[in-house]
Amino acid sequence: MQYAFDEIIERRNTNAMNTDGFRQYIFHADETMQFPYADEDFVRMWVADMEFAVAPEIIEAIEERLKKRIFGYTKVFDPAYYEAFRNWCEQRYGWHPEKAHLVTSPGVIPALYELTGYLCQSSDQVLILTPSYAYFKHAVDFHALQTVCSDLKEENGYYTIDFEDFAKKAADPHTKLCIFCNPHNPTGRVWHKDELLQVAQICKENDLWLISDEIHCDILRIGQTHTPMAKVMPDYDKIITCMAASKSFNLAGLMFSNVIIPNDKLRETWKKRHYDFENPLSIAATQAAYTKGGAWLDAMRQYLDENFAFCAAFIQEHLPRATFRIPEATYLAWVDISAYVSEEENLPLLFANEAGVLLEGGDMFVANSNGYIRLNLACPRSILQKGLTRIADLLAKR
Numbered sequence: 001m002q003y004a005f006d007e008i009i010e011r012r013n014t015n016a017m018n019t020d021g022f023r024q025y026i027f028h029a030d031e032t033m034q035f036p037y038a039d040e041d042f043v044r045m046w047v048a049d050m051e052f053a054v055a056p057e058i059i060e061a062i063e064e065r066l067k068k069r070i071f072g073y074t075k076v077f078d079p080a081y082y083e084a085f086r087n088w089c090e091q092r093y094g095w096h097p098e099k100a101h102l103v104t105s106p107g108v109i110p111a112l113y114e115l116t117g118y119l120c121q122s123s124d125q126v127l128i129l130t131p132s133y134a135y136f137k138h139a140v141d142f143h144a145l146q147t148v149c150s151d152l153k154e155e156n157g158y159y160t161i162d163f164e165d166f167a168k169k170a171a172d173p174h175t176k177l178c179i180f181c182n183p184h185n186p187t188g189r190v191w192h193k194d195e196l197l198q199v200a201q202i203c204k205e206n207d208l209w210l211i212s213d214e215i216h217c218d219i220l221r222i223g224q225t226h227t228p229m230a231k232v233m234p235d236y237d238k239i240i241t242c243m244a245a246s247k248s249f250n251l252a253g254l255m256f257s258n259v260i261i262p263n264d265k266l267r268e269t270w271k272k273r274h275y276d277f278e279n280p281l282s283i284a285a286t287q288a289a290y291t292k293g294g295a296w297l298d299a300m301r302q303y304l305d306e307n308f309a310f311c312a313a314f315i316q317e318h319l320p321r322a323t324f325r326i327p328e329a330t331y332l333a334w335v336d337i338s339a340y341v342s343e344e345e346n347l348p349l350l351f352a353n354e355a356g357v358l359l360e361g362g363d364m365f366v367a368n369s370n371g372y373i374r375l376n377l378a379c380p381r382s383i384l385q386k387g388l389t390r391i392a393d394l395l396a397k398r
């Protein structure tokens, strides 16, 4: 293989959330919190970034930009950036976002916070599907609005939308906005076209704003296809699509994402109120990802597919009472271990203290997620094996 996904890269002393931020994010604690494991001895399978080196094609583009030696105030002026993004969307999803509709943001989550504030008034509710990435709710809480959760249905590890419940909650006159995750974190579902059409129809009927967070759309199992929500509702302009190279190419720290806003009025509001300077290295990196990163991404997906196959076989053999299904997208394994643990147990704390594994627990995903753990599989296989072994050794004692 051309890229070394098996390489273990030292991340400490880089201000990485992954190595240094777990006390704060997972345990709401400060640096005085102690564990039986030294920080460097943990197997880290929590926050959603990768242990893989960034594609050399992207590093090279950053180096080229560094050589220009000046990093003054920067915005996306050069149309080559839009061309790169449009071609990527066309080749990968057969979708053509319009140039005039594209704005950029220092991340999808900052965009969610901002858009929720622009779109909602104080008595409004925001509809999400649960389990959910917690920042969807945080964005709603930030504006002191109400979150309405529609629980996904689960059968043998496969999640579907409860359309009856979703339609009922969408029809509540206070519901103004739906924040939709496509593909879905943490379940890994790639919503099929007929599912997207049903969500689209319900949102249209109720005149809802719809933010489609598609940050995971490139990280598909081989053979899966992503359909942008905006592609199935081309005439509806109350949709906003968020996409980024950050998750796909391990560039989250560069803080750059695409926001496609077809509605003129909302886009004008964004342009008036958004602080729209960008990091020049981030633009160079993202443009290179879209123009030169395809081979790396596809090789990485192949490696991930093998990690998932390894994980599935391991769980079947060593954790037969767990429920796990290889997700259609994302690098996140969502595993039901409720047969091994009790309802009240703090799972991240249990695994940190007793197995030396940092992972996220169901309680971190808003609702409908008790008894689950989420494991990040974007790591060298040797690390995955070590993490799974530690998890299984602990649960086998129960």
Ligand code: LCS
Residues within 6 Å of the ligand: 046, 047, 048, 049, 106, 107, 108, 109, 110, 133, 181, 185, 213, 215, 216, 244, 246, 252, 256, 257
């Ligand atoms: N949207 C979703 C659905 C995500 O899963 C994440 C990152 C983001 C947005 C972040 O976007 P950004 O602001 O970086 O552009 N998900 C993470 C997760 O599940 N754990 O750690 C990060």
